Amino acid sequence: MAQRVLVLGATGAMGQYLVPSLAKKGYQIDTVSLDDPPWTFPNVTHIKADAKNQAFFLELMSRNYDAMVDFMTYPTAQIATYLPLALKSVGQYVFLSSCRVYADVEHPVKESSPRLIDASDDPWLLASDDYCIYKARAENALRASGFGNWTIVRPATTFSHMRFQLVTLEAYLTVRRAREGKPVVVPIEAKDKHATLSWGGDVADMISGLVFNPKALGEDFNVCSSEHHTWGEIADYYHDICNLKAVWVPKEDYYQILGAHEFNPGLRWQLEYARLFQRISDNSKVLEATGLKQESFRTLYDGLKHEIQKFPEQFNWPEWTKPAYERMDNYLKDRKH
Template identity: 55%
Template sequence: MKKVLVLGATGAMGRYLIPELVNLDYEVVGVGREETAPWKVNAAYIQSDAFDKNFLNGLLKENFDGIINFMEYGKVDFSEYYQLFLEHTSHYIYLSTCRVYDDKEQPIKETSPRLLDSSEDEVLKASHDYCIYKAQDEDLLVNSSYDNWTVVRPATTFSTMRLQLVTLEFNNSVARALQGKTIVLPIQAKDKPATLSWGGDVAKMIARILFKEEAKREFYNVCSAEHRTWGEIAEYYRDLVGLEAVWVDKEDYLAILSPEGTINVRWQLEYARLFRRITDNSKVLALTGLKQEDMMPMYDGLKLEIGNIPKDYVPEDTKIGLRMDEYIKNHIL
């Protein structure tokens, strides 16, 4: 029985990946910061900080056959970690993102241009934005002498209590709908196609990439090929939770999200959600034997996860939500 370590195991994909790995007869250890594991399968769980090198050094002495890493290295230097992982396993899977891609090629393939390489925005390229540091982390693996790694690039992935709409997360979209409140969205995004994938499907792909020799030193878009415009997705939410949206200019929307004008908030909108995101997943399907028809339809997946909202969940106002209320009061009503 092969032994697999999953770091960041309680997140949107990890919560579904652990049961997939167990079903494939692997011995699984998950590490996360939650007090309890969100799965009910026979897998070990360790509550700890996976950025702690002393903890990692001790843990990796257990000689895991595979390591799947969902950790985000935006605030720490991945160069201080990646060799540690590569030296202690036969197959290391690193979670990157489809946000590394620019908007020059459709559909997006694994060979499509990355913003780090193609963007003319020198400020963005010199930054530590998500789309930049993920690409830089990829390059560390590519330029290493190791051959036992695989990079996976998910598109926007929805899961339990993680339901997105343009750049809004659950607390400022679905939660507001549950309160009967209207949300504000940027009109420039309404007709932009987006790929949203259910976390369970992404988990199936990653679990079936693991330990495949032909997957090493390769990149895979781990996502559905289904795409819908953000306007269509907003209509899905309207049907499922009664979400009402007003579409405004992006500058008004950005001012609501970040009155101080935080540049990363703008970049997430302009270099991700306003890009056309039509994704080619044929490479991962060919590797894993999965088919697009095996993927959860977007509407059905959103319905499933909305059904997973705890019955006793009570939405709370957020700062962004209060600014939405004020904007709607002053500009819409």
């Protein structure tokens, strides 16, 4: 009988590539997300639902899957409910953390490198429920749980179908503005900082190689490429691929454009505690565990080109993207005068 795998958040940047990778290995897979899937496989059953609905989550856990890959996010208040249920109910629990947990102390960043939750001297970050903090809290809880059936995966910045990053900007301010012949504003302080960007398909193959892998139990892995470039070089890639022009501005101007303010510090922290760090990643541990080779991964340039060329010509951008887009237009207009 085929081993049974549950994938939560299955249509996201990594999930949409992970499911085909697992399906090709012959597992019986149930996938859950709020979106329709881009795949069709006879051994994959998709459930369109909210995976964090409590009654639904309990029902899923009653099925006793052999493995579960969890792409959901659990702020601190939810860690103590969802994670213990998963650990008790599945054979192997693959938890999505992030390379954003790391402090800017060691280069390259290894799995043993200091994390912000342990090394930061910012009392407000440590008192917050920022992404880098609650991911690290969940890691701590898994280690202290007494269970040994967990695997922690830490992707670096991951680009994928309709997901593109330039510093902290996403597709509605990168690809959209490129398509409309408009420049994009980026913070000058990031220009010479190194970043690790990985293609979602390669990240999915790394995670797939850790599912049912005895070397993965009770371990954490950087699931990313080891290729790295400065944000200035990455901006040049965007210009070459889709003619996106970058305008480098002071970070305080950048914050205003994106809508950062006292009651929304996460935008600042994403820049200050991630994109302005030197992010050079060591992926040797996951390569050793899975047998994958760095040279088989897509290069950053080829991966970006592959995904940008697939981006739909017509796309209805959500209403929430409008304010930052318009503030960027107004800033650039005022800058010309």
